[in-house]
Amino acid sequence: MYHFFKKGIILFFIILWFGMAFFVYQKYTLADKKEKELLAFRNQFIKRQKEQKKKPFFDKNFKIESDNDSKKDSLQNKDNQNVSEKNLQQNFSQKKEGDSKKENQELKTQKEQTQEKEKRSIQKQEKTKQTEEVVIKDKKCGEFPCYTSDEFVQVYENFEKESGLPILPKYIYNNKKADEHIRQLAEKRGYKKRVFADETKLVSFGKYRTQPALLKNYRAMRDAMKKEGISLHFVSGYRSSSHQRRIFKNKMGNINVGRIQYGDYDEKINRALEISAIPGYSKHHSGYAVDFGCGNDYLVYSFNTTKCYEWLTKNNFENAKRFGFIPSYPKGVTKQGPNPESWEFLWVGRDRIQHFFDHKI
Numbered sequence: 001m002y003h004f005f006k007k008g009i010i011l012f013f014i015i016l017w018f019g020m021a022f023f024v025y026q027k028y029t030l031a032d033k034k035e036k037e038l039l040a041f042r043n044q045f046i047k048r049q050k051e052q053k054k055k056p057f058f059d060k061n062f063k064i065e066s067d068n069d070s071k072k073d074s075l076q077n078k079d080n081q082n083v084s085e086k087n088l089q090q091n092f093s094q095k096k097e098g099d100s101k102k103e104n105q106e107l108k109t110q111k112e113q114t115q116e117k118e119k120r121s122i123q124k125q126e127k128t129k130q131t132e133e134v135v136i137k138d139k140k141c142g143e144f145p146c147y148t149s150d151e152f153v154q155v156y157e158n159f160e161k162e163s164g165l166p167i168l169p170k171y172i173y174n175n176k177k178a179d180e181h182i183r184q185l186a187e188k189r190g191y192k193k194r195v196f197a198d199e200t201k202l203v204s205f206g207k208y209r210t211q212p213a214l215l216k217n218y219r220a221m222r223d224a225m226k227k228e229g230i231s232l233h234f235v236s237g238y239r240s241s242s243h244q245r246r247i248f249k250n251k252m253g254n255i256n257v258g259r260i261q262y263g264d265y266d267e268k269i270n271r272a273l274e275i276s277a278i279p280g281y282s283k284h285h286s287g288y289a290v291d292f293g294c295g296n297d298y299l300v301y302s303f304n305t306t307k308c309y310e311w312l313t314k315n316n317f318e319n320a321k322r323f324g325f326i327p328s329y330p331k332g333v334t335k336q337g338p339n340p341e342s343w344e345f346l347w348v349g350r351d352r353i354q355h356f357f358d359h360k361i
């Protein structure tokens with residue numbers, strides 16, 4: 001009987017020991033694991049939030065024009081994110097205090113709820129994205145996408161970048177300090193260094209030179225306009241740096257070059273820059289810019305009052321786009337260098353105009 005009692009006490013202590021060991025394990029090891037899980041979950045959440053912020057530029061623009069539903073959706077998404085974030089923070093603060101199994105269980109339930117909300121939020125985001133894409137596809141001006149003025153500018157900037165043509169340093173007066181001073185004034189107005197055509201690849205058209213693709217499309221466009229009784233003229237094409245230098249210096253007249261760096265001619269320089277680029281800064285250097293005249297009036301300055309201008313610009317420049325042309329100075333775009341020149345067009349190709357937004361989405 002005593003023997004049996006002794007065995008019972010030993011067994012009792014063994015069970016007690018195991019119980020305590022399990023309790024300690026539960027408190028430290030399992031709790032650790034849970035915290036790690038929560039941390040991983042939180043990191044994932046933060047990562048997703050960052051990805052949302054990285055949405056491409058064009059998406060943002062179109063978001064403004066997407067319907068109210070998707071706006072509401074995205075607002076709700078934000079709310080959901082805030083709720084999820086709050087829940088997570090609660091989880092963490094409770095985690096610190098909690099030391100019993102019961103609280104662990106509560107945390108688990110909260111985590112599941114947060115995950116569920118996350119899931120719903122992602123589903124809504126996908127729905128919003130789909131709506132936006134539909135809006136983009138619908139945004140058509142005739143057979144082409146509609147462009148804002150800034151987008152027209154961006155098309156040509158991309159076109160130059162992808163052309164593989166070089167930007168070349170060119171002098172103005174061949175006086176280092178004077179040239180630098182003028183360049184600073186020009187860049188302040190929005191002039192940019194521009195790429196240069198390979199002259200051996202240009203074609204001649206009367207007294208002008210230009211890119212072969214531009215000439216081919218100019219001829220086709222001119223003929224299409226002729227059929228409607230409108231006569232378009234080619235007034236200026238490719239310009240070399242020496243040609244641009246002659247134009248600029250001509251506008252400046254007789255000056256004392258040595259005084260330029262001291263600002264003596266700033267007013268004169270700015271007046272010249274209103275109508276003329278400095279060598280190295282003209283879009284005509286690429287051979288993809290063209291100045292148009294119209295009818296009997298070859299003077300480009302009144303181009304925006306002509307039938308040619310009306311024909312080229314209507315419905316977001318639909319006719320110009322058909323032949324691969326876009327405006328060089330679309331309405332409302334400032335800080336491009338000279339005063340806006342309604343007569344200057346750029347050739348970037350019909351395909352690029354049609355598919356510019358495809359890779360932006």
Ligand SMILES: [Zn+2]
Nearest residue numbers: 236290291344
């Ligand atoms: Zn021009």
